[in-house]
Amino acid sequence: MKRAYADIPEGQILYRFEGKGEPVLLLHAGVTSSDEFKKVIPFLSKTYWAVAPDFLGNGDSDPAPHAYDCLEHARTMISFMDVLGIKKANVVGQHVGGKVGVEMAVNWPERVNSLVLSSIGYYESEGKNIKDPPNFRGRVEIKADGSHLMEWWQRSALWGHPLDITHDRAVEYIKAGPRGEEIHWAGRNYDPRPRLPLVRCPTLVLSATRDPFCVVAENVHKLVPGSRLNIIKDGPIDIDRVWPKEFAEAVLEFLNSTAG
Amino acid sequence: MKRAYADIPEGQIHYRIEGSGAVVLLLHAGVTSSLEYIKVIPFLSKTYCVIAPDFLGNGDSDSAPFAYDIIDHARTMIHLMDSLGIKKAAVVGQHVGGKIGLEMAITWPERVSKLVLSSPNYPEAGEDKTIKDPPNFMGRVEIQADGSHLMEWWRRSALWGHPLDITHDRTVEYIKAGPRGEEIHWAGGAYDPRPKLPLVQCPTLVFSATHDPFCGMAETVHKLIPGSKLKIIENGPIDIDRIWPKEFAEVVLNFLNGSGA
Numbered sequence: 001m002k003r004a005y006a007d008i009p010e011g012q013i014l015y016r017f018e019g020k021g022e023p024v025l026l027l028h029a030g031v032t033s034s035d036e037f038k039k040v041i042p043f044l045s046k047t048y049w050a051v052a053p054d055f056l057g058n059g060d061s062d063p064a065p066h067a068y069d070c071l072e073h074a075r076t077m078i079s080f081m082d083v084l085g086i087k088k089a090n091v092v093g094q095h096v097g098g099k100v101g102v103e104m105a106v107n108w109p110e111r112v113n114s115l116v117l118s119s120i121g122y123y124e125s126e127g128k129n130i131k132d133p134p135n136f137r138g139r140v141e142i143k144a145d146g147s148h149l150m151e152w153w154q155r156s157a158l159w160g161h162p163l164d165i166t167h168d169r170a171v172e173y174i175k176a177g178p179r180g181e182e183i184h185w186a187g188r189n190y191d192p193r194p195r196l197p198l199v200r201c202p203t204l205v206l207s208a209t210r211d212p213f214c215v216v217a218e219n220v221h222k223l224v225p226g227s228r229l230n231i232i233k234d235g236p237i238d239i240d241r242v243w244p245k246e247f248a249e250a251v252l253e254f255l256n257s258t259a260g
Numbered sequence: 261m262k263r264a265y266a267d268i269p270e271g272q273i274h275y276r277i278e279g280s281g282a283v284v285l286l287l288h289a290g291v292t293s294s295l296e297y298i299k300v301i302p303f304l305s306k307t308y309c310v311i312a313p314d315f316l317g318n319g320d321s322d323s324a325p326f327a328y329d330i331i332d333h334a335r336t337m338i339h340l341m342d343s344l345g346i347k348k349a350a351v352v353g354q355h356v357g358g359k360i361g362l363e364m365a366i367t368w369p370e371r372v373s374k375l376v377l378s379s380p381n382y383p384e385a386g387e388d389k390t391i392k393d394p395p396n397f398m399g400r401v402e403i404q405a406d407g408s409h410l411m412e413w414w415r416r417s418a419l420w421g422h423p424l425d426i427t428h429d430r431t432v433e434y435i436k437a438g439p440r441g442e443e444i445h446w447a448g449g450a451y452d453p454r455p456k457l458p459l460v461q462c463p464t465l466v467f468s469a470t471h472d473p474f475c476g477m478a479e480t481v482h483k484l485i486p487g488s489k490l491k492i493i494e495n496g497p498i499d500i501d502r503i504w505p506k507e508f509a510e511v512v513l514n515f516l517n518g519s520g521a
Contacts (some may be wrong), residue, residue, distance in 0.1 A: 003272055003274075004264070004265050005264050005265070009264070012262060012263055060320055064431070142425070146410075146411055146418065146431070149410040149431070153410055157407065165404060170410065171435055171436065175436070
């Protein structure tokens with residue numbers, strides 16, 4: 001697996017890539033990076049060109065010029081595909097990455113071959129279905145005593161992941177810095193429900209029962225015409241990091257069934 | 261300024277690049293990265309092609325296959341030059357980066373046109389050491405379940421009393437380098453440049469800043485390199501390239517422009 005930079009109008013996008021063939025674009029969740037797919041990519045790269053970029057403001061990409069919404073991030077992904085000479089990609093998005101994928105599929109349908117929405121969520125204004133952990137998404141300022149590091153650690157440790165994954169997530173928070181949460185805000189402010197019926201490409205709605213957004217997966221599936229639904233029993237949040245093989249198998253099964 | 265990766269046999273090297281012309285290679289200190297030069301590069305890139313790589317195991321480069329010594333790192337820099345098609349470069353090295361530059365100049369003299377050693381140093385024995393390391397400065401840091409390793413890296417970064425943004429940037433570099441990060445400090449500590457310095461044949465500038473703990477060694481280093489120049493910046497801080505980038509860049513430019521470039 002290699003890393004490289006692509007120059008788009010807004011700045012430089014870091015991406016990981018491996019394999020050759022039809023491109024699969026892997027879009028990460030909020031305040032993470034392409035690092036979350038590093039154990040998934042080897043499964044996909046046997047038969048596909050796996051390409052995993054960092055969104056502006058996350059990982060090792062440049063910061064966004066301002067707080068980007070999902071549509072703006074989607075535009076950067078189209079610019080990114082232009083730079084790499086990718087006409088059409090299979091797009092796999094985790095959490096907010098799935099919302100960015102929806103905007104790509106709706107606004108640039110000629111660029112998206114198929115779509116995997118992994119645990120994309122929405123918030124109902126009344127009878128809120130998703131409960132965020134306390135202080136999960138506030139801006140974190142750099143403090144003279146270094147305590148901001150522990151705040152980022154705490155956000156990373158909320159999910160009870162193995163220590164190495166908690167550490168990797170903390171590094172991603174720290175790299176993203178005080179502006180990191182902007183991408184979570186973009187995800188939160190984006191309601192995919194009016195957009196989902198506009199998706200025309202083959203779509204898989206994927207979730208795992210221990211992901212907080214699993215409760216809305218069936219609704220998401222019903223809203224995307226002709227979509228498939230795959231719920232992985234007992235699967236964790238951040239399934240691509242924690243259960244990479246199961247995640248990759250679900251994606252591959254879908255991609256292979258839509259090929260040709 | 262752009263970032264990119266170069267493929268060398270040992271892995272991928274991340275580097276920052278700006279400008280065109282003769283190549284100036286900027287080599288960073290221990291457990292930092294090319295980020296330390298971001299404010300220096302714009303001064304140099306007006307007249308030079310400036311390239312600042314991250315050593316393997318630091319910044320955004322791949323990990324080294326094992327704990328590299330100075331000559332191993334020097335070889336990766338020659339491989340980087342090969343990969344980028346650079347035949348010869350002026351090499352500027354800060355702290356351990358200077359030691360790596362020194363090995364490049366001695367082992368591959370045809371690849372190094374000029375050398376700048378910024379606050380170079382050598383190991384001392386005995387009780388009359390002039391350099392006192394801060395406590396627990398270079399031990400390996402393990403990842404702890406309570407996240408306290410992050411605070412240990414913060415502590416190491418905050419030792420120098422730098423402005424908050426620089427302390428934070430240094431901490432991020434420690435965190436990215438991870439538990440193996442200190443290997444490059446160990447490589448620097450184990451390397452005594454004194455027997456090598458008389459072998460340097462290219463024009464060389466030894467410079468330091470009076471608040472850098474290694475400043476007291478600059479004159480000895482200077483005397484050991486035939487025909488070298490010496491420049492001491494009065495009241496200059498440690499990590500001078502981060503804190504006083506303009507002054508750092510001026511010293512480098514005066515040397516590069518002045519001695520038959």
